[in-house]
Amino acid sequence: MTINEEEYMTLPKKFGDGKGAFKRPEQQFRNWISRDRQAEFPAEKDRYHLYVSYACPWAHRTLITRKLKGLEDIITFTVVHWDLRSRGWRFATxxxxxxxxNVTPDPLHPGFTHLRDVYFESKPDYDGRFTVPVLYDKKKKRIVSNESREIIRMLYYEFDHLLPREFAMVDLLPSELQDEIEDTSEWTYFGINDGVYKTGFSTTQESYDNNVKILFKSLDRAEQHLATSPGPYYFGENPTEADIRLYVTLIRFDIVYVQHFKCNIRDIRSGYPALHRWLRHCYWTNAAFRETTNFDHIKCHYTKSHRMINQGGITPAGPLPHILPLDG
Ligand SMILES: N[C@@H](CCC(=O)N[C@@H](CS)C(=O)NCC(=O)O)C(=O)O
Structure with a gap:
């Protein structure tokens, strides 16, 4: 399938299920970095690079994980401009x-103007979408992976031998919680992470009605869990994958998804006290969540790039503040 330039931004139709519902395509680069020195992509310092957007929740997962695992000196990154147009993500001039x-040109390829150039460097006949995040091997000049759920898992343990003990000890998928985390991830992805997109990109009333219902039922389920568990994180004292996955959607919820994607049965700050407490805890007490959150990129990207939803590209001022204080 070759992507037609003019149709590129009609994503909900192109990747719809024919009944007005949005369907996310499968990613094409699925290699793994390994601690094994003989592997095709061995874990090494300053070998790998992340291309991300601060706007994108899937890319946001990788930035949070990189910081929680203390990989800042090991894996470099570049943030694309928030302005997503018909040629896909672009680098800042x-x-x-x-x-x-908080944007730069591509430091690895001075002549490249768009992320698509990185995709074509790896695969000249690439025919998918040019999505972030991209995990790139600077040595082989090839994309390792463009699937965030696999990228974050590579970062959990494969670089541990290069890390100081305090970071090697950070376990984002502890074995005693693995089943619960996998189970939570599954319905969180379906109902919440992808749920906001399926709701917002619906092109029929029926699809919107179905998806908005599933989304709020899933939020109720997460609220119930947090209201009846000790916290402060989703599964106790320390952050895990469950927090990373939920945070990236909920930090965007009140400021974008409520109005832009019509996810407006309730908002987090006034309708979900336990989720709101948990969200503020992640943001205000943990730099890995706070310092990777860029509200300007988030708001500008969604509202100015999805012209099929917001024709004039008007970015609403509120809600202000973007996140309430910890004890507010
Ligand atoms: N399954 C992928 C999804 C990535 C994805 O859809 N990224 C969006 C941004 S939120 C993107 O880059 N879209 C650009 C496009 O489709 O042109 C992952 O989790 O890594």
Whole structure:
């Protein structure tokens, strides 16, 4: 399938199920980094690079994991411009790259203007979408993976031998919680992470009605869990994959999904006290969550890039503040 340039932004129709529902395509780069030195992609310092958008929840997972695992000196990253247009994600021009904008040109390929150029470098006949995150091997000049759920799992343990003990000890998928985390991840993905997209990209009333119902039932389920568990994280004292997966959607919920994706039966700050407490705890007490969250990129990307939903590209001012204080 070759992506037609003009149709590129009609994503909900192109990847719909024919009944007005959005269907997320499978990713094409699925290699793994390994601690084994003989592996095709062995874990090494300063060999791998992440291409991310601060706007994208899937890419956000990788940035949180990188920081929780103390991989900042080991894996570098580049943030694309939030402005997603018909040629896909683009890199900032040198003139745009002011520090407060938090975007840069591609440091690895000075001539590349778009993320698609990185995809074509790896696979000249690539025919999928040019999505973030991308995990890139600087040595082989090839994409390792463009699937966030697999990228984060590579970061959990494969680099541990290169890390100081305090970070090697950080276990985001402890074996005693693995089944519960897998189970939670499954319905969280279906109902919440992808649920906001399926709701917002619905092109029929029926699809919207179905998906918004599943989304809020899933939020109720997460609320119930947090209201009856000791916290402060989803499964106790320490953050795990369950927190990473839920956080990236809920931090975008009140500021974007409520109005932009019509996920407005309730919002988190006034309708879900336990989720709200948990969300503020992640943001305010843990730099890995807070410092990887960029509200400007999030708001501008969704509202100005999805012109099929918001024709004029108007970005709403509120809600303010973007997140309430810890004890607010
Ligand atoms: N399953 C992928 C999904 C990634 C994805 O859909 N990323 C979106 C941004 S939120 C993207 O890059 N879209 C650009 C496009 O489709 O042109 C993952 O989790 O890594």
């Amino acid at each position: 040198p003139e745009e790259a002011e520090p407060e904008k």
